Amino acid sequence: MKLSMFKRIGAVAAVMLGVLGQVAPASAERPDDGLILKYQKAFEGKTVAFVPVTMGWDLTQGWMAAVQRDADRLGYELTIRDANYSVDAGAQAISQLINEKPDIIIIQNADMQAYVKLIRRAMDAGINVIQMNMKTPVNSDAFVGGDWYGVGVETAKEAARLCGSGTSGKIALIQGPVTAPPNQLGVAGVEDTLVDYPDATLVATQAADWDASKAHSIASTIIKQHDDLCGFIGLWDNMDVGIAAAIRESGKQDQIKLVSTGGGNKDLGCTNVESGAFSSYVKVDTRDQAKVLASAIQMLLQTQPEPGTQPFAVYTENQILTPDTVAPTSCWTVDQIKLGN
Known part of the structure; x- marks a missing residue:
């Protein structure tokens, strides 16, 4: 009796498995929400x-x-x-x-x-x-x-703030290639904005073609020509590290300020802001x-x-970073972006 019962149960189970095998799809399809x-x-x-x-x-x-x-x-x-x-x-x-x-x-x-x-x-x-x-x-x-015109405006405002009352007000601008879009628009923003700050005077402007070595050489010459220079405006951090080196070599870090701009790379941006090499930094966030x-x-x-x-x-959106406002999360590394951070 028991054996017969087991046979009947086994037969039913086999039939059910066969039916299920025919009904169930080989793999489930995800539902479509319409998009x-x-x-x-x-x-x-x-x-x-x-x-x-x-x-x-x-x-x-x-x-x-x-x-x-x-x-x-x-x-x-x-x-x-x-x-x-x-x-x-x-x-x-x-x-x-x-x-x-x-x-x-x-x-x-x-x-x-x-x-x-x-x-x-x-x-x-x-x-x-x-x-x-x-x-x-x-x-x-x-x-x-x-918005490169806007970047120029912000860098000029920061330079005017740093080179205001009690300073010579003398500012030098180091450009990139003169035909580059960020350079043409950025320089226009700087020049248009400084008109509103009569205490700030643009005493020199030269092109370094985004090259740190050229920027270093030009900045060194300008520092020698203008002993009471208050600050530099640079239009890209990759280039502006050369300006920072020239200021450091002159021994006038307390006198000469550097306003830079860039994409917010940790090594080129935040590290230089934290060290004081960049007095202010307009971040165009890469x-x-x-x-x-x-x-x-x-x-x-x-x-x-x-x-x-x-x-x-x-x-x-542009963001202004200074040694007082820079935070551990202000900048990025390529590895972080690869991970989606």
Whole structure:
């Protein structure tokens, strides 16, 4: 009797397992909320290309750390064509990419005019274009970056504050390449703002081409020419470390102030603010820009607008850091951005 009962139970179980095996899917499908499946599919087989001034900068490394993280997560391909400081090499890279037809080309403009025709050509070829941090007069599908005129305004205000009553008021400006978008707009912001501060006088302005060695040489000469100089304005921390070295070598750290600007890299930004090498620092946050760039790519790959028809911009917020306000979280490293922090 017991054996017969076990046989009947076993037979029923076998039937049930067979039925369940036929009904249950091989693998469960995730529910669709109306967008998630389209969102995931939007990135399949897509290609995004980046043409930087150079991948040797903390800025470009930070941006691409975030974009590569998204590419790995979402499944699109990222390709980088490093111009390595050469406008001609950059133009050649963009031309080649237009023929290859990636879905998006991201361009960091070294010059206000050099890539204008190529940007238009890329959009005419059906490619969406993002201009990154350094914008030409022509609009593309997106711009992500700093408000460089606003940066110039903030650096000038900080220099005027530091070189106010009780000082000579003499300020020197060290520029980058004169045709670079951040330089042209930044210098305009500095000059327009200093008009409102009659106690501050711009006694020298020279171009160091984003080069720390050139900035060091120029700053050393200016310090010798103006014994009572109160301060320097520099337009990029990578270059401005050369100015800081010249001030240190002159022994006039208490007299000469340095207002710098940059993307907020820990070693170049916060470390120099904490040490007092930078008296004030206008941060144009690369970490924020990297996240916004990654999001802009996502939006363009999903919506695929007709190139050039719906341009938009995200200008990242400036933040002023001083030795009194800088905090452990004020700056970033590339490794942190890679981890999404």
